[in-house]
Amino acid sequence: xxxxxxxxxxxxxxxxxxxxxxxxxxxxxxxxxxxxxxxxxxxxxxxxxxxxxxxxxxxxxxxxxxxxxxxxxxxxxxxxxxxxxxxxxxxxxxxxxxxxxxxxxxxxxxxxxxxxxxxxxxxxxxxxxxxxxxxxxxxxxxxxxxxxxxxxxxxxxxxxxxxxxxxxxxxxxxxxxxxxxxxxxxxxxxxxxxxxxxxxxxxxxxxxxxxxxxxxxxxxxxxxxxxxxxxxxxxxxxxxxxxxxxxxxxxxxxxxxxxxxxxxxxxxxxxxxxxxxxxxxxxxxxxxxxxxxx
Amino acid sequence: xxxxxxxxxxxxxxxxxxxxxxxxxxxxxxxxxxxxxxxxxxxxxxxxxxxxxxxxxxxxxxxxxxxxxxxxxxxxxxxxxxxxxxxxxxxxxxxxxxxxxxxxxxxxxxxxxxxxxxxxxxxxxxxxxxxxxxxxxxxxxxxxxxxxxxxxxxxxxxxxxxxxxxxxxxxxxxxxxxxxxxxxxxxxxxxxxxxxxxxxxxxxxxxxxxxxxxxxxxxxxxxxxxxxxxxxxxxxxxxxxxxxxxxxxxxxxxxxxxxxxxxxxxxxxxxxxxxxxxxxxxxxxxxxxxxxxxxxxxxxxxxxxxxxxxxxxxxxxxxxxxxxxxxxxxxxxxxxxxx
Numbered sequence: 001x002x003x004x005x006x007x008x009x010x011x012x013x014x015x016x017x018x019x020x021x022x023x024x025x026x027x028x029x030x031x032x033x034x035x036x037x038x039x040x041x042x043x044x045x046x047x048x049x050x051x052x053x054x055x056x057x058x059x060x061x062x063x064x065x066x067x068x069x070x071x072x073x074x075x076x077x078x079x080x081x082x083x084x085x086x087x088x089x090x091x092x093x094x095x096x097x098x099x100x101x102x103x104x105x106x107x108x109x110x111x112x113x114x115x116x117x118x119x120x121x122x123x124x125x126x127x128x129x130x131x132x133x134x135x136x137x138x139x140x141x142x143x144x145x146x147x148x149x150x151x152x153x154x155x156x157x158x159x160x161x162x163x164x165x166x167x168x169x170x171x172x173x174x175x176x177x178x179x180x181x182x183x184x185x186x187x188x189x190x191x192x193x194x195x196x197x198x199x200x201x202x203x204x205x206x207x208x209x210x211x212x213x214x215x216x217x218x219x220x221x222x223x224x225x226x227x228x229x230x231x232x233x234x235x236x237x238x239x240x241x242x243x244x245x246x247x248x249x250x251x252x253x254x255x256x257x258x259x260x261x262x263x264x265x266x267x268x269x270x271x272x273x274x275x276x277x278x279x280x281x282x283x284x285x286x287x288x289x290x291x292x293x294x
Numbered sequence: 295x296x297x298x299x300x301x302x303x304x305x306x307x308x309x310x311x312x313x314x315x316x317x318x319x320x321x322x323x324x325x326x327x328x329x330x331x332x333x334x335x336x337x338x339x340x341x342x343x344x345x346x347x348x349x350x351x352x353x354x355x356x357x358x359x360x361x362x363x364x365x366x367x368x369x370x371x372x373x374x375x376x377x378x379x380x381x382x383x384x385x386x387x388x389x390x391x392x393x394x395x396x397x398x399x400x401x402x403x404x405x406x407x408x409x410x411x412x413x414x415x416x417x418x419x420x421x422x423x424x425x426x427x428x429x430x431x432x433x434x435x436x437x438x439x440x441x442x443x444x445x446x447x448x449x450x451x452x453x454x455x456x457x458x459x460x461x462x463x464x465x466x467x468x469x470x471x472x473x474x475x476x477x478x479x480x481x482x483x484x485x486x487x488x489x490x491x492x493x494x495x496x497x498x499x500x501x502x503x504x505x506x507x508x509x510x511x512x513x514x515x516x517x518x519x520x521x522x523x524x525x526x527x528x529x530x531x532x533x534x535x536x537x538x539x540x541x542x543x544x545x546x547x548x549x550x551x552x553x554x555x556x557x558x559x560x561x562x563x564x565x566x567x568x569x570x571x572x573x574x575x576x577x578x579x580x581x582x583x584x585x586x587x588x589x590x591x592x593x594x595x596x597x598x599x600x601x602x603x604x605x606x607x608x609x610x611x612x613x614x615x616x617x618x619x620x621x622x623x624x625x626x627x628x629x630x631x632x633x
Contacts, residue, residue, distance in 0.1 A: 085469030089313035101302035
C-alpha cells in the first residue's frame with residue numbers, strides 16, 4: 001500500500017464543556033474514498049473541519065504528504081461544507097470564476113462545468129438554483145482548484161433519490177481520476193456504495209474502522225428474516241426471539257433453512273417473507289445502541 | 295496572487311450590490327429625498343423667529359440703556375449669548391444671525407442685504423433711537439440647506455458604511471459564506487480590504503452623484519475646493535467603514551448587529567452637529583461628539599463648503615479622522631473572525 005496522503009494522529013479537540021474529538025487517528029490513502037460516519041454530535045464535522053484547517057486541534061497531529069499541514073494545503077484541498085450560502089445576485093458562471101481566481105492553479109473550467117452538469121444554469125442567479133443544482137455547483141467549487149484531496153461533508157443531504165444517485169456518479173468519476181476523498185454522511189447506502197474504507201465515530205472516538213465488508217463480516221454472521229407482524233398473530237409461541245419494528249417482525253438467524261422450517265411448522269404464511277443481509281445501519285445500532293440519524 | 299484574489303472578490307461584491315436594485319436605489323433615493331425635503335422646508339418664508347447675538351463681555355452697564363433693555367425682552371426674538379464677536383460678525387454676513395449687539399461697546403451689526411436684519415433694526419428702534427452705533431456688513435445668505443447639506447451627505451455615508459459593511463459581514467458569517475472563504479487561500483486582510491474598497495467606491499460614487507444632482511436644482515454655497523471636499527468625505531467614509539468592521543468582527547447574529555449599529559448611528563446622527571450647531575450645547579455633549587467620526591467629517595466638509603477652507607485649515611478634523619481610521623481598522627482586523 002502506498003504512503004498515506006493524509007495522516008491523522010491522536011486528534012483531540014476539547015471545548016470548555018465537551019470533548020468533541022477524543023483521540024482520532026486515521027489514514028487517507030491516495031485515490032480512495034474514506035467515509036466518516038456517525039450520528040449528529042459524534043464529532044465527525046469537527047474532525048473534518050480540523051483537517052480542512054477551519055478549526056485548530058487542542059492536540060494531535062495532521063500530516064499532509066508526510067509533512068505538517070502548511071498554508072499551501074488550501075491550494076491543494078477541495079472543500080464542500082455541509083451548508084454554505086452563495087453570494088446573492090451572482091450567476092453560477094461568475095461564482096465559479098470568482099472561486100477559480102482565488103487559487104494559483106485551476107482545473108479546466110469548461111470541463112468542470114460539463115462534468116457537474118451546470119451548462120444549462122451558467123447564467124442563472126445562485127438564488128434560483130434547485131437543491132440538486134446548488135449541490136453540484138458547490139461540488140464544482142470544491143473541484144475548481146483541481147485538488148488532490150476533497151472533503152465532502154454530507155453532500156447529498158436533502159437531495160431526492162435521483163439527485164443523490166446522480167451525485168454518486170459524480171463522486172465516482174472524481175475517484176476514478178485518482179483523487180482522494182473524505183466523505184461524511186448519514187446515509188449508509190451512500191457510504192457502502194462510495195467508500196473504500198469507513199470509520200464510525202461516536203462521542204468523539206472511532207469505534208469501528210475498516211472496509212464495509214470487513215466490518216460487516218467481523219460483527220455479523222446472520223441474516224434477517226422480515227415479515228409483517230399481522231402474519232404472526234401469536235409471536236410468543238415462536239421457538240426463537242424476534243424483534244418488532246414499525247409493524248415488521250425481524251428474526252435474526254444464521255440458519256435460514258431451519259428457521260423457515262420452524263415457521264412453516266408453526267403454520268405461518270411465508271407469502272410476505274423477505275430475507276436481507278446485515279447492513280451498515282445494523283452495524284451502527286449494534287455498535288452504539290442507537291440509530292444513525294438519532 | 296493578492297491582486298488577483300482582491301479583484302475577484304471586489305468584482306463579485308460590487309456586482310452583488312449593484313444588481314440588488316432595491317438596495318442600490320434606496321442608497322441613492324434616500325439622501326436625495328432628505329436634501330430635497332430640507333431644501334423645500336427651510337427655504338420657505340414661514341420662519342417666525344429672529345435671532346440676535348448678544349456680546350456682553352465688555353458690558354459697562356447696558357441695562358442703563360432702557361431702549362436696549364426693552365429690546366432684549368422682545369418676544370419671538372431669540373437672543374443668543376456670543377463668546378467670539380469675530381465669528382458672530384461672519385454669521386451676520388451669512389444671515390445666520392439677524393443682528394449682533396455688543397452691549398459693552400454700545401454698537402450693533404446688521405447685514406444690509408438681510409430683510410430680517412432690516413426688520414429687527416426697526417424693532418430695536420421702535421421705542422426711539424437705541425443709542426447704539428450701527429455697523430453694516432454685507433454678504434450672501436447661507437441658507438439652512440447650505441449649512442445642513444455637508445452633514446446630510448456625511449450622515450448618508452455613515453449609514454451606508456455601518457449597515458452596508460457591518461451588517462453584510464455578519465450576514466455572511468451567519469450563513470457560512472465567510473467560512474467557505476476561509477477554506478480558500480484568501481486572507482482576512484484581503485477580505486477586509488475588499489469590503490473597505492468596495493464600499494468606499496460605492497459611497498463616493500453615490501455621494502458625488504447626490505451632491506451634483508441636488509446641487510443642480512438647489513445650488514449650494516460652495517466656496518472651497520470640490521476635490522478637498524471629496525477627499526474629506528473619502529477619509530470619513532474609510533473611518534466609518536473601519537468602525538463597522540469592529541462591530542462586525544465577531545458577531546454572528548444579525549439582530550445583535552442591527553441593534554449595535556443603531557446604538558452607534560443614532561447618537562452620531564443627533565450629536566454630531568448634522569442638524570444643529572453644537573455651539574452652546576452642554577459641554578458633555580460636545581465632548582462626546584468629539585469621539586464621533588461624523589462630527590469631524592461634517593465640520594470639515596462644512597468649513598470647506600461654507601468658509602472656503604482648505605485641508606490645512608482642517609488639520610485637526612483630518613488628523614482625528616486619520617487616527618480613528620487607523621485605530622478602528624487595526625482593532626477590526628485584529629478582532630475579525632471568519633466564524
